[in-house]
Amino acid sequence: xxxxxxxxxxxxxxxxxxxxxxxxxxxxxxxxxxxxxxxxxxxxxxxxxxxxxxxxxxxxxxxxxxxxxxxxxxxxxxxxxxxxxxxxxxxxxxxxxxxxxxxxxxxxxxxxxxxxxxxxxxxxxxxxxxxxxxxxxxxxxxxxxxxxxxxxxxxxxxxxxxxxxxxxxxxxxxxxxxxxxxxxxxxxxxxxxxxxxxxxxxxxxxxxxxxxxxxxxxxxxxxxxxxxxxxxxxxxxxxxxxxxxxxxxxxxxxxxxxxxxxxxxxxxxxxxxxxxxxxxxxxxxxx
Numbered sequence: 001x002x003x004x005x006x007x008x009x010x011x012x013x014x015x016x017x018x019x020x021x022x023x024x025x026x027x028x029x030x031x032x033x034x035x036x037x038x039x040x041x042x043x044x045x046x047x048x049x050x051x052x053x054x055x056x057x058x059x060x061x062x063x064x065x066x067x068x069x070x071x072x073x074x075x076x077x078x079x080x081x082x083x084x085x086x087x088x089x090x091x092x093x094x095x096x097x098x099x100x101x102x103x104x105x106x107x108x109x110x111x112x113x114x115x116x117x118x119x120x121x122x123x124x125x126x127x128x129x130x131x132x133x134x135x136x137x138x139x140x141x142x143x144x145x146x147x148x149x150x151x152x153x154x155x156x157x158x159x160x161x162x163x164x165x166x167x168x169x170x171x172x173x174x175x176x177x178x179x180x181x182x183x184x185x186x187x188x189x190x191x192x193x194x195x196x197x198x199x200x201x202x203x204x205x206x207x208x209x210x211x212x213x214x215x216x217x218x219x220x221x222x223x224x225x226x227x228x229x230x231x232x233x234x235x236x237x238x239x240x241x242x243x244x245x246x247x248x249x250x251x252x253x254x255x256x257x258x259x260x261x262x263x264x265x266x267x268x269x270x271x272x273x274x275x276x277x278x279x280x281x282x283x284x285x286x287x
Contacts, residue, residue, distance in 0.1 A: 003028055009041050018045045036065035043074055052078040069098035073105055085112050103132040103139070110142065119146040137166035141173050144180075153180040171200035178209060187213040204234035212243055220247040238267035242274060245281070254285035 005028035012021035022045060025038035032038075039062035046055035059075040062068075076091030089112055095105045106129040113122035126143040133139065144159030160177040163170070178193035194210040211226030227244035230237055245260035261278045265271045 003032055003035065003037075005031065006035070006037050006041075009038060013041055013045055016048070018049060021045055034065060036062040036068070036071070039065070040068075040071055040074070043071075043078070047074060047078050047081075050081070052081045056082075067094075067098065069095040069102060069105075072098070073102065073108075076105075076108060080108065080112060085116065088112060101132050103129040103136065106132070107139065107142075110146075114142070114146060119149045122146045135166060137163045137170065137173070140166065141170070141176065144173070145176055148176060148180055148183075151183070153183050156180050169200060171197040171206070174200070175206050175209070178206070178213070182209065182213060182216075187216045191217075202229075202233070204230040204237050204240065207233065208237060208240045208243075211240065211247075215243055215247055220250045223247045236267055238264045241267065242277075245277075249281060249284075254281060257281045258285055 005024050009021050009024035009028060012018070012024055022042060025042050025045075028035060028038040039058050043055045043057075043059035043062060046052070046058060055078040056075055059071055059078065062071050063075070072091045072095035076088040076095065079085075079088035079091060089109065092105050092109050092112075095102060099105075106125045110122040110125040110129065113119070113125060123143055123146050126139055126146070129136070129139045130143065140159045140163035144156045144163060147153075147156035147159060157177055157180050160173050160180070163173040164177070167173070174193040174197035178190040178197065181187070181190040181193065190213045191210055194206050194213065197206045198210065207226050208230040211223040211230060214220075214223035214226060224244055224247045227240045227247070230240040231244070234240075241260045241264035245257040245264065248254075248260060249257040258278060258281045261274055261281060265274045265278065268274070
């Protein structure tokens with residue numbers, strides 16, 4: 001006989017009506033106390049509500065009844081949120097043993113490897129995820145970002161090209177490709193990508209990087225305009241103040257250069273080089 005309470009619970013869960021979903025799960029368990037699915041759903045609901053310990057508890061109860069790959073997968077996600085990387089990896093590997101072709105499980109393993117700065121390990125798992133599902137743009141984007149972390153900029157760009165082809169509306173892929181182009185000294189291409197990134201979603205990071213690229217090309221006034229906007233978006237971004245000071249120095253605004261580098265120094269404890277630059281700016285200003 002079909003358990004309609006499970007259908008109701010799932011429908012309410014998908015529509016994010018979590019209180020109603022929990023009630024439906026409880027009604028289901030009254031009728032079918034040995035059914036693992038309501039426990040699984042309660043675990044998923046608590047994950048969404050950021051009650052990760054409780055989510056683990058429900059998913060562990062579900063696994064006592066049935067060892068399904070989805071149950072291990074979701075419990076792994078809860079453990080990851082609690083920074084229990086070892087426990088999360090153990091659950092993800094057990095999920096893979098039950099279902100080898102689950103691309104998202106490999107993604108979550110890659111996310112843990114990335115957090116552990118094991119970028120090669122992350123790439124290994126993303127390779128498998130891409131083999132299973134080459135149409136997911138995020139797999140390509142994340143693999144490109146891992147390759148960028150390993151200074152493999154040319155191959156990173158190839159992955160980011162694929163990510164952008166699959167999803168041209170994601171600003172982060174354009175930003176990452178711009179980072180790679182900057183590292184390769186191709187600042188014109190970087191600016192093209194940053195223009196697109198900013199068009200999609202402007203923040204202080206992509207705006208500041210465009211300012212840096214313009215600075216490298218000698219467009220100091222254009223760079224200053226970008227740093228003005230970056231600082232407006234995030235007044236605590238010391239790098240924008242610092243490079244804006246360098247721009248102002250290049251256009252002989254020595255007073256403005258000193259003022260900006262003072263602000264940069266006030267916003268970062270790593271100020272030894274900035275102090276040296278400030279001293280140089282002041283000497284030039286006072287000539």
